[in-house]
Amino acid sequence: MDNSILFKNVTYKYQTNTPFQHTALDNINLKIKPGSFVSIVGKTGSGKSTLIKHINALLKPNSGTINVGEFTIKPNTNNKNLKKLRRKVGMVFQFPEQQLFANTVKEDISFGPLNFGFNKEKISNIINKVSNLVGIDDSLLNKSPFELSGGQQRRVAIADVLATNPEILILDEPTAGLDPEGKKFIMTLLKQLNENQNITIILVSHQMDDVAKYSDEVIVMQDGKLVQQCYPDELFTNVNLLKKYDLQMPISVKINLMLNEKDFKLNDLHLDEDELIDAIINKLKEC
Amino acid sequence: MADKIIDVKNLNFKYDDSNKNAINDLSFSINKGEWVSIIGKNGSGKTTLINLLDGLIKSNKGKIIVDSLEINNKNLDEIRDKIGIVFQNPLNQFVSSTVKEDVAFGLENRQYETSKMHKIVDRSLMEVDMFKYKDNNPSKLSGGQQQRVALAGVIAILPKIIILDESTSMLDPKAKKMIINLINKLRIKNNLTVLSITHDMNEIQYSDRVILLKDGTMIKNVSPLRLFNELDNVENYGLEVPFAEKLRLKLQENGFNISNDYINNEEIVKWITQYYSKM
Ligand SMILES: Nc1ncnc2c1ncn2[C@@H]1O[C@H](COP(=O)(O)OP(=O)(O)OP(=O)(O)O)[C@@H](O)[C@H]1O
Ligand SMILES: Nc1ncnc2c1ncn2[C@@H]1O[C@H](COP(=O)(O)OP(=O)(O)OP(=O)(O)O)[C@@H](O)[C@H]1O
Ligand SMILES: [Mg+2]
Ligand SMILES: [Mg+2]
Numbered sequence: 001m002d003n004s005i006l007f008k009n010v011t012y013k014y015q016t017n018t019p020f021q022h023t024a025l026d027n028i029n030l031k032i033k034p035g036s037f038v039s040i041v042g043k044t045g046s047g048k049s050t051l052i053k054h055i056n057a058l059l060k061p062n063s064g065t066i067n068v069g070e071f072t073i074k075p076n077t078n079n080k081n082l083k084k085l086r087r088k089v090g091m092v093f094q095f096p097e098q099q100l101f102a103n104t105v106k107e108d109i110s111f112g113p114l115n116f117g118f119n120k121e122k123i124s125n126i127i128n129k130v131s132n133l134v135g136i137d138d139s140l141l142n143k144s145p146f147e148l149s150g151g152q153q154r155r156v157a158i159a160d161v162l163a164t165n166p167e168i169l170i171l172d173e174p175t176a177g178l179d180p181e182g183k184k185f186i187m188t189l190l191k192q193l194n195e196n197q198n199i200t201i202i203l204v205s206h207q208m209d210d211v212a213k214y215s216d217e218v219i220v221m222q223d224g225k226l227v228q229q230c231y232p233d234e235l236f237t238n239v240n241l242l243k244k245y246d247l248q249m250p251i252s253v254k255i256n257l258m259l260n261e262k263d264f265k266l267n268d269l270h271l272d273e274d275e276l277i278d279a280i281i282n283k284l285k286e287c
Numbered sequence: 288m289a290d291k292i293i294d295v296k297n298l299n300f301k302y303d304d305s306n307k308n309a310i311n312d313l314s315f316s317i318n319k320g321e322w323v324s325i326i327g328k329n330g331s332g333k334t335t336l337i338n339l340l341d342g343l344i345k346s347n348k349g350k351i352i353v354d355s356l357e358i359n360n361k362n363l364d365e366i367r368d369k370i371g372i373v374f375q376n377p378l379n380q381f382v383s384s385t386v387k388e389d390v391a392f393g394l395e396n397r398q399y400e401t402s403k404m405h406k407i408v409d410r411s412l413m414e415v416d417m418f419k420y421k422d423n424n425p426s427k428l429s430g431g432q433q434q435r436v437a438l439a440g441v442i443a444i445l446p447k448i449i450i451l452d453e454s455t456s457m458l459d460p461k462a463k464k465m466i467i468n469l470i471n472k473l474r475i476k477n478n479l480t481v482l483s484i485t486h487d488m489n490e491i492q493y494s495d496r497v498i499l500l501k502d503g504t505m506i507k508n509v510s511p512l513r514l515f516n517e518l519d520n521v522e523n524y525g526l527e528v529p530f531a532e533k534l535r536l537k538l539q540e541n542g543f544n545i546s547n548d549y550i551n552n553e554e555i556v557k558w559i560t561q562y563y564s565k566m
Binding site: 014015019020042043044045049094095097098143147148149150151152154155172173176177178179180181182183184206208246248251252254255258259262263264273277280281283284285287 | 302304327328329330333334375376378379422423424427428429430431432435452453456457458459460461462486488522525526527530533534537538541543552553556557559560562563564566
């Protein structure tokens with residue numbers, strides 16, 4: 001099925017007709033190809049979380065339309081018709097606690113699959129599978145999700161969504177609060193889901209190293225406007241663009257630039273740290 | 288002799304429903320004016336430790352002395368007056384329906400006079416770049432904006448001890464740097480002590496000392512420059528080696544003759560280019 005995502009002239013205002021009215025999305029047009037890995041970046045308050053909440057109709061536009069595969073979301077779209085859309089589009093929120101609700105971790109993860117009418121055995125398999133995928137220890141499964149550490153809660157929130165087997169997976173800063181090893185683990189997991197199961201991944205992140213390494217495409221938000229949609233190397237090799245949008249240079253690009261200035265020039269650009277390290281060592285070995 | 292502001296001795300804590308200690312025989316002290324980072328895997332006991340320091344939970348065994356006062360049931364208010372915590376999730380922190388009332392909350396509790404209070408609130412909000420949101424509802428802000436409001440609430444009070452529990456995790460790198468510089472400036476000016484829980488390996492470079500926890504036990508208590516030198520197997524602690532160190536180790540593995548000392552980006556670039564130009 002074609003799971004393209006298409007925004008046409010989408011505008012969204014918070015608290016309309018109050019003194020706090022705020023245009024958080026300003027005439028957004030964009031297309032996300034099915035099966036791609038897209039990162040959304042931009043400063044605090046630029047509209048990233050607002051944008052992604054339109055993809056599963058948690059927020060509906062004040063004007064414009066959003067198409068997600070066979071679904072169309074308009075200002076007057078009825079909430080009753082959204083169940084199937086929400087099954088297709090899984091979302092991990094910025095703060096995991098907002099997502100957790102059940103008495104035990106197990107019940108929290110089962111919620112989605114139960115709703116789909118799966119039997120006990122199948123649900124138990126799913127719990128095992130997804131808790132392994134995100135690194136939740138079995139000893140935590142019978143605990144209350146509210147009696148976990150911040151990083152453990154984050155992992156449960158991701159497991160909850162994976163349990164519903166979405167075709168489009170949206171994650172709002174999923175690695176905030178994870179230890180460095182956990183960060184790498186989750187990013188690798190997302191890449192695998194993307195490559196092996198063709199799940200569309202939409203990632204909101206301030207971690208430019210991850211964005212550069214894992215994504216096929218980058219969307220830059222600024223003051224509610226989409227100001228750039230391009231390939232990661234176009235963005236991260238352009239120092240002027242990074243400055244203009246206040247984005248951090250990935251470490252790989254930074255090191256490459258420092259080496260270049262001192263006349264150590266590599267043939268290719270490596271956005272992946274490990275590839276850069278190999279390239280440096282190979283060049284030193286040659287001489 | 289340096290002035291101890293926090294002194295922890297043989298501290299133990301177990302959650303009721305658990306069969307093992309979340310904090311395990313921990314002893315350390317922190318001097319007035321220090322910036323100390325607390326790091327360690329998810330679930331290693333970092334948040335539990337600061338909840339003990341602030342008296343939000345009670346230890347099973349051991350002693351905590353904060354600014355010469357040993358924590359007991361009677362002096363909790365006095366202890367809490369000395370400590371300002373920015374919690375891991377800012378939503379747990381907000382108590383008011385406007386940003387400015389929220390930032391004023393701690394000052395009100397400390398009986399500040401109204402006009403002075405307003406001044407401090409305005410200044411604190413300006414310092415975290417959130418002044419224009421002062422009449423907004425704090426729960427109706429973006430994630431990074433909420434974190435900045437939570438920070439403003441603590442810097443308004445200027446407590447003797449500031450504790451940050453991953454308080455900049457949702458900020459963009461520029462805002463993060465701004466906040467770290469701000470807190471550092473306040474620390475130096477007012478001789479405050481800062482305890483910062485973080486997973487950001489760049490951020491720990493700013494601190495005087497790093498305390499590494501694993502399963503509630505202290506593994507290291509060292510300068511950030513020595514941390515990666517002293518650890519054989521960083522994966523055991525959920526850490527990742529910084530880029531320059533990773534490259535240095537890989538060079539060694541490949542038979543290059545490079546020093547065993549911790550190295551930063553500038554230094555490794557210098558080493559590479561010098562090696563290359565000598566060829
Ligand atoms: N519930 C709300 N009511 C009113 N305004 C809101 C609400 N949520 C967000 N806003 C405002 O809309 C703008 C965009 O917010 P959004 O949460 O989309 O930003 P963001 O890019 O996700 O930022 P961050 O990186 O800090 O999470 C911000 O200026 C914010 O103050
Ligand atoms: N309220 C609670 N009740 C029972 N167990 C808890 C509670 N809070 C935390 N724990 C458990 O205690 C251990 C330490 O948790 P803590 O929150 O201190 O970890 P942390 O180091 O802050 O981790 P993170 O980096 O994920 O925030 C974890 O195994 C956690 O599951
Ligand atoms: Mg956000
Ligand atoms: Mg914690």
